[in-house]
Amino acid sequence: MRCLANSLSREFSIAEKYAKNILALFEDGATVPFIARYRKESSGGMLDVDLRRFHERWQYLVELEKRRDSILATLEKHPSCPQSVMLKIKRATTKSELEDLFAPFKSTRKSKATEAAELGLTPLAEALWAGVLSERSKDISEWLASSNVSLGAKEALEGAREIIIETLSLDVDLLKQGRELLLSKGQMQSKLVRGKKEIGEKYRDYFEYSEAVRKMPSHRVLALFRGKKESILKLIILLLNEESELSRLNLSHLIGLFDAQKNEKNVAFCKLNVKQKEYLLLAWDKKIHSKLEGDIFSILKEQAEEGAINVFANNLNDLLMSAPAGAHRVIGVDPGFRNGVKLAVINELGDVIDHGVIYPFTSESQKDKAMARLLDLIKQHKVAWLAIGNGTASRESEQLINQLIQQENLSCRTVVISEAGASVYSASDVAINEFPDLDVTIRGAISIARRFQDPLAELVKIDPQAIGVGQYQHDVKPAQLASSLTNVVEDCVNKVGVDVNLASASLLSYVAGLTKRMAQNIVEYRRQKGRIESREELLKVKGIGAKAFEQCAGFLRVLNGREVLDSSGVHPESYPLVRSMAQAMSTQVDKLLDNGAAINQLQLKFADFSGVDRYTFDDTLKELAKPGRDPRPEFRYAEFDQSVQSMSDLVEGMSLEGVVTNVAAFGAFVDIGVHQDGLIHISQLADRFVKDPRDLVRVGQVIKVTVLEVDEKRKRISLKATGL
Template sequence: MRQIANTLSNEFSLTNKMSESIICLFEEGVSVPFIARYRKDMTGGMSDVNLRRFHDRWLYLVELYKRQHSILESLKSITPYPLEVADKIKRAETKTELEDLYAPFKKTRKTNADLARGLGLGSLAERLWAQSGDDERALVAIWLKSNHDVSMPLEDALKGAQEIIMEALSMNSDLLKKGRAVLLEKGELVSKVIRGKQEIGDKYKDYFDYQEPIKKVPPHRLLALFRGKKESMLKLGVRYSEVGLEKEAPSWLNIPTLNNLFSATVLSSSPLTKRQYDYLSLVWQSRLFLKLESDVLSELKERAEEGAIKVFSDNLKDLLMSAPAGGCRVLGVDPGFRNGVKLAVIDELAQVKASTVIYPFSPDKQAQAARNTLRSLLKTHQINWLAIGNGTASRETEAFCTDLIRSKKLDCKTVVVSEAGASVYSASEVAIAEFPDLDVTIRGAISIARRFQDPLAELVKIEPQAIGVGQYQHDVKPSQLVKSLSAVVEDCVNKVGVDVNLASASLLSYVSGLSARLAQNIVDYRAQKGRIESRHELLSIKGIGEKCFEQCAGFIRVLNGKEPLDASAVHPESYCVVRQMATRLGVKACELMRNSALLNQLKSEPDFATQVGSYTFTDILDELSKPGRDPRPEFRYAAFDHSVQSMNDLHEGMTLEGVVTNVAAFGAFVDIGVHQDGLVHISQLANRFVKDPREVVRVGDVIKVVVLGVDVPRKRISLKAQGI
């Protein structure tokens, strides 16, 4: 562990003691949210983002050193033992470098070079590589005369020796490492349309004859290119030319290490001979470039996937941390034409009070009945908000509801809510368990209403991939995507905290230290026993022991319970310190909460910081000043222009209000209420240079935009942000 800890200390600018402490916590199974919040004095205050980077890097290094050890063990069976290779393996910093070094020793089938070695041509290959002079055949002839054990035609001997040289060059780890680095830095990515695919591949026409320096290609463009390749529309390749000499070996191949191709002697820095350079040119054209091109394309795809996952993760975080409307009476409205508009009444505690289906877009009698039903629900349940899904018939339904509210002078408002993933939730096992007796369509209306009240609490019930804030999510590795998105949900849930008496099993399952089974145990305990009165009571629930309690307790909130501190983010392990603080000031612990005067006095008491650590002490004071505060922003909603119902109603120069639904590397998509999101290109986001769109906008933000252009046939809307 010490070697890994030293590496991580250097990479993350930590002391060795901190790195070792963090590794020990991870080995014990402690979660990132817990370490980030309650072990800051052990980590130097590392954020959850950096801790996850640390964790991923730690796992990589563990696997690297395991593989290193495995390879070194396998090399022990080789005679003579390749000491120089073993030393390089011990110093290898990446898995790719390791496999390059090991590749010559793990062949699964005999190559032409192996056959040549078996015929005794190994020493001839060494001589051809090491000796200068242009007459190869003369060298081979002299060698054949002095090696009576080898009897074969001169041409066969020469060809066999050349095969050995070519293979040694094409598998040389130094050459491969240098080659990848050079191509990534100086190469160009090129794409061509596959013959005969011009018409059916029209959406890729920007890439039919495309080239761009590799180091400048953004992740979203890489993914578009790789999707075109996957769909057999594009042919991708890498191009590298140096001073126009594409057929010869680039000058960077002439590296000193190649003098050591067959020998373990001390390296010289002399340039390669003409013959050696000729061999390099030949291997460059026939083997090496093809291998490097494949490796570079694989690395670019991996880089693109990482970029896509990051975009998805960032958007998901913004969506989950978007402002909740809070405890209010909501009518969830799932619009539809033929199948009707589904309605679900949700009270302040997110409980379903009524549900029905109305048909406002049917013949007159049903339309009038729909108005009467809607009016009755709004008045009977004293509805504050109508949360309307943004799918099919959304604007028509909003107009119908708004007209009724205005004509009857009702005290409620309409708001359009993203319904992405609501249908997935409706048919899920979670929804069936929650509402076994309700129709699947009504469950969708419930989800829309609840996500308006509290996006985080409701959206955790839906697979993150179905929420609709990603980009090219179907082109990335599912396992990596799920891992990353689950980490985002976990961080968001624990940052906000969970009311243990209201939370669903889905929400509780993301709390630090709790599994899906333990979350369900809490819900079952609550159903049998009733309200949970304290954090300590969690220890009475099946499966929750001291270790689990330590990790989850700080993120659990018990409102109006026996212990006032249970409603805060102060961890139970620090309660005794809070009571000591209160005793020092001659008050009760609960009197410290929201009392800035008393808390300011405690700042001048250094012994408490020494006792619990400076980070923990600061966090305790901050939490006592605003116990249980919600880190999410205040609630805002977009007021769509009622005169704009479809793309045909848009015109250039129109100013509208909308909601940011997705943020990509090239800009932000905004819902302006016409069933088709508009794009604010990164160049139109602000009156200044913007490197990353998330610097100025996030998913869920309400912004004003100006319409720049409308392409109805292609369903494209160009927008410009205003006032940013």
């Protein structure tokens, strides 16, 4: 572990002792949220996002070492492997470098070069490369006669060239430099595949396209690769001024190419001769370029996928951490024309207390019945909010409900929210288990109402990929995307904390240290025993032992329980510290909570508390100052312009309010209430240069925009942000 700790400490610019501590914690089963919140003294205060990167890098290095050991074990049985190669393998820092070094020794099908070597043409290849023999037929024939090789001069020359080309194409240093050259100087070009113009219309921007490889943004790379996958586009990477660029590479090690393979000689720096340059260009055209082009495609796709996953993860984080409306009585409204408007009434705790379906859009008589039924639900259950899904019939439903509110002088309000993923939830096993006796359409309305109360608590029940805040999510590796999004959900849940007596099994399963089985066991325990009165009581739940308790306890809240600190983010292991603090202030523990004066005095008394580190001391005081604080912002909602119901109502220059639904590298999408999100291009976010749209806008944020352009045919709305 020491070697890994040393490497990771340098890479992450932290002391080696912290790297060792973090590795020890991970190996002991500690979770990222737990280390980030309750083991800052061990990590040096490393943030959760950096701990995630540290963990991923650690896993990569572990796999690298396993692969290195496997390759070395194989090559130890390979008599022709030079010690210099073994040494390079021991020093390799990436998996690709390892594979390049190992490639010449893999047992593969016979190549033309292998067949030529078996015919005894390697010495001829050596002589040609070294320049001691020319390619003239006479010279080749003389060499063949003296070497007793029974081949024609033309066939022998072709075989020798194949040996030179393959030897060059397997040279690790040449491949490394060539790869770097294509990355820095290469041009990606895309062309339309013949006969695909009609079906590939959406890719028309890329029918004749060229861009420097190093400048390509991730969304463009993924678009090009999707076009290639669909056989619409042909992609190539070109090196402009190829001969000139290759001549600038440091290729001195190639002078004694075959000697270096056999005798490991050190070759003094010098340039390739004219003939060697010709062989190099031949090898580049026949083998090296195509191999490296494939490598660059893989690198670009991997980087683009990482970028797309990061965009998705950031948007998901912003959505989950968006402001909860809180404990209100809410009617969730899932709009529809022919199939009716589904209604679900929930109380302050999220329990369903009524539901139904109304048909206000089928006829006037049905409309009157629908409004009477809705009015009855609002009055009977003292509803404060009506949360309306933003799908089909959304604005029409909002308009009708607002008319009812005005006519009847009701005190409730309407808000339009994203219903993305509600239909996925409504048909899921989670929804079926929660509401086995309710129709699937009513479950969708419940989800809309609950996500208004608390987005985090409800959205964790839905596969993150169904929430609709990503781009090109079907073009990235599913496992990598799922892992990243799961990490985001876990971090959000643990930042906010979870009420152990109200949380669903879905929400509990994301708490640090808890498995899905443990989460379900907590729910079952509540059903059988009733309310959980303390964190300590969790140890009575089946499956939760000392280790799981250590990881999860600080993130679970027990409100109005036997222990006042159980409602805070103070970990049970720090309860003795809090009691010592209370004793030092001659007061009771509960009197310390939200007591600014006492907290200020305690901040000066750190030296009086032995055996506690500064991180734990300061974090404990912060939690006591605002116990159980919610890190999410205050609730705010967008008020759509009631005169704007569809794209046809939009006019250039119009000022509107909307809510950000998605943020990409090139800009932000905004719902302005017309069933089609508008796009604020990154250049229209501010009157200054903006590197990253997330510096100004986040998913769920309410902003003001100006309409720049409307294209109803292509369903495109261009917007400009105002006041950011």
